[in-house]
Amino acid sequence: MSSVNCDLIVIGSGFGGSVCALRAAEAGLRVIVLERGPRITPRVYEDIADGHAPIFHAEGNPGILELHRLKGLLALTANGVGGGSNVYTAVTVRPPREAFEDGWPSGLNLETLAPCYNRVEAMIAPTPIPQAVARTTTLESIGRKMGEDVTRLPLSMTWPDDPAVLRQQPVANGVYHELATWLQGGRAARKKTLDQTYLPHAQSHGAEIRPHSEVHAIIPEADAYRVSYRRWHRDAYQENSIVAPYVVIAAGALNTTRLLLQCRDVSRTLPNLSKRLGRQFYTNGDFGGLLIGPEVDLTPDAGPPVTAWLDLWKRERLYLMETGLVPYDLGGLAGLLNPATWCGTMRSSKAKRRTWSFGIMGYNDNPGQLVLGRRGALVHRHNPDVGAAFQARSMAVLRELAETAKAKLMAPPAVFARRLPITVHPLGGAGIAESPESGVTNPYGEVFGYPGLFVADGGLLPRPTGAPPSMTIAALAERNIEHFVKQR
Ligand SMILES: Cc1cc2nc3c(=O)[nH]c(=O)nc-3n(C[C@H](O)[C@H](O)[C@H](O)COP(=O)(O)OP(=O)(O)OC[C@H]3O[C@@H](n4cnc5c(N)ncnc54)[C@H](O)[C@@H]3O)c2cc1C
Numbered sequence: 425m426s427s428v429n430c431d432l433i434v435i436g437s438g439f440g441g442s443v444c445a446l447r448a449a450e451a452g453l454r455v456i457v458l459e460r461g462p463r464i465t466p467r468v469y470e471d472i473a474d475g476h477a478p479i480f481h482a483e484g485n486p487g488i489l490e491l492h493r494l495k496g497l498l499a500l501t502a503n504g505v506g507g508g509s510n511v512y513t514a515v516t517v518r519p520p521r522e523a524f525e526d527g528w529p530s531g532l533n534l535e536t537l538a539p540c541y542n543r544v545e546a547m548i549a550p551t552p553i554p555q556a557v558a559r560t561t562t563l564e565s566i567g568r569k570m571g572e573d574v575t576r577l578p579l580s581m582t583w584p585d586d587p588a589v590l591r592q593q594p595v596a597n598g599v600y601h602e603l604a605t606w607l608q609g610g611r612a613a614r615k616k617t618l619d620q621t622y623l624p625h626a627q628s629h630g631a632e633i634r635p636h637s638e639v640h641a642i643i644p645e646a647d648a649y650r651v652s653y654r655r656w657h658r659d660a661y662q663e664n665s666i667v668a669p670y671v672v673i674a675a676g677a678l679n680t681t682r683l684l685l686q687c688r689d690v691s692r693t694l695p696n697l698s699k700r701l702g703r704q705f706y707t708n709g710d711f712g713g714l715l716i717g718p719e720v721d722l723t724p725d726a727g728p729p730v731t732a733w734l735d736l737w738k739r740e741r742l743y744l745m746e747t748g749l750v751p752y753d754l755g756g757l758a759g760l761l762n763p764a765t766w767c768g769t770m771r772s773s774k775a776k777r778r779t780w781s782f783g784i785m786g787y788n789d790n791p792g793q794l795v796l797g798r799r800g801a802l803v804h805r806h807n808p809d810v811g812a813a814f815q816a817r818s819m820a821v822l823r824e825l826a827e828t829a830k831a832k833l834m835a836p837p838a839v840f841a842r843r844l845p846i847t848v849h850p851l852g853g854a855g856i857a858e859s860p861e862s863g864v865t866n867p868y869g870e871v872f873g874y875p876g877l878f879v880a881d882g883g884l885l886p887r888p889t890g891a892p893p894s895m896t897i898a899a900l901a902e903r904n905i906e907h908f909v910k911q912r
Pocket of ligand 1: 435436437438439440441458459460461500501502503504505506507508509511512513514515516517637638639640674675676677679680683848849850880881882883892893894895897
């Protein structure tokens with residue numbers, strides 16, 4: 425065997441990677457986490473607010489967000505220690521039971537995963553907003569009018585000692601300042617990232633986290649794997665590699681699938697990966713729209729990006745989540761959109777100033793396929809017509825919402841959204857399955873044909889969750905790493 429550097433290498437430090445790093449380190453394994461992005465300190469947010477830090481990750485310019493501009497897909501994910509927990513809206517929920525009805529290995533479902541969800545919940549301790557703000561209560565009254573349930577969502581947040589400050593009216597700052605505030609969890613709350621929950625515990629059990637370390641190859645060597653990566657150091661990349669008998673890939677659905685496709689088809693270091701690699705890729709039904717000038721009570725607040733959603737799961741298999749007020753005056757756009765304003769019958773100027781954003785997510789069971797295109801870029805192949813029914817339902821509920829709130833709706837045209845789906849919840853591509861004919865890993869996340877090599881991120885999900893997926897990704901990682909530690 426080559427001389428090994430540690431027992432387990434974890435690639436990526438998002439939800440799947442952080443869970444595996446902690447549980448393996450707790451069990452006494454020597455763990456090294458290779459994370460492409462930087463450590464996200466308060467200084468990073470200050471630099472974003474001042475416009476001095478890059479926002480989007482690029483070659484030689486590490487930013488906190490990665491914008492994936494694929495042929496056939498636009499996706500937004502994170503780049504930093506703690507992965508998506510740095511940029512997400514912190515909604516930490518279990519999916520509905522029905523999300524497991526199809527496509528999962530037998531015996532894997534909401535009930536059997538319950539102890540693992542409990543472990544994630546104990547670690548992250550999500551709680552709903554302690555003091556409702558105007559958007560929460562307004563959504564509740566809209567829900568009553570529509571005859572639908574509204575849920576105050578469990579959020580991974582540290583709340584202010586005095587919850588009343590959540591209701592303080594903010595003053596709008598520049599765009600960068602707003603973005604930095606939003607990413608941190610709002611003006612009066614702070615997001616609890618994985619760098620405050622799982623990762624410090626992993627470090628206290630001896631795990632080593634190496635930021636700025638981007639993996640580009642996995643090479644089997646005797647009874648181990650050599651993991652090659654480049655480290656961003658003093659404005660230059662340095663080539664490195666380390667060796668371990670066990671490797672967990674947790675770079676997020678898109679980057680994990682890309683890395684594995686490159687290892688199978690380009691460098692051919694893992695030529696026997698399943699033919700299913702890249703298939704069963706999902707956007708989790710992501711869609712959204714803006715309500716411009718709603719005639720409802722919407723006093724601006726200092727609360728978190730998200731507080732509540734309209735639960736339309738039973739009716740439409742989707743959720744309609746309020747994602748905050750846009751702190752800029754988009755009333756002019758309403759004027760362009762609404763012929764009534766051309767005749768001078770616009771609503772009050774106060775109403776004009778309010779723009780309320782909404783996100784939709786749901787069980788859009790319309791799989792795409794990720795393949796490598798020219799020069800190694802990922803391409804998303806999908807049939808836009810298959811998703812038409814889900815898209816139509818999304819548009820219909822947005823219209824219903826806008827009508828109830830007496831607002832003008834601004835949403836991407838359905839044809840455009842079907843051709844170029846946008847997602848912040850990429851899932852699948854390296855799916856868990858019972859055989860290599862139906863997926864990439866076995867029911868415990870171990871890659872078929874490559875003992876000791878595991879996938880532990882959103883790429884593992886064989887179907888969309890409908891609900892926001894971070895808790896399921898973490899729960900599945902809890903289950904699989906527990907099995908690994910016991911079997912080893
Ligand atoms: C704006 C936004 C809001 C969201 N809101 C929510 C929400 O409220 N609730 C929810 O459940 N989900 C939310 N999500 C989705 C959630 O963030 C993801 O589902 C989740 O983070 C995925 O976890 P993961 O373990 O698959 O990967 P990630 O958390 O994406 O972590 C992958 C990590 O791997 C690193 N990496 C990538 N490539 C490499 C490489 N080659 N070498 C080394 N490291 C690499 C990345 O830098 C990243 O840190 C949101 C996402 C966005 C963008």
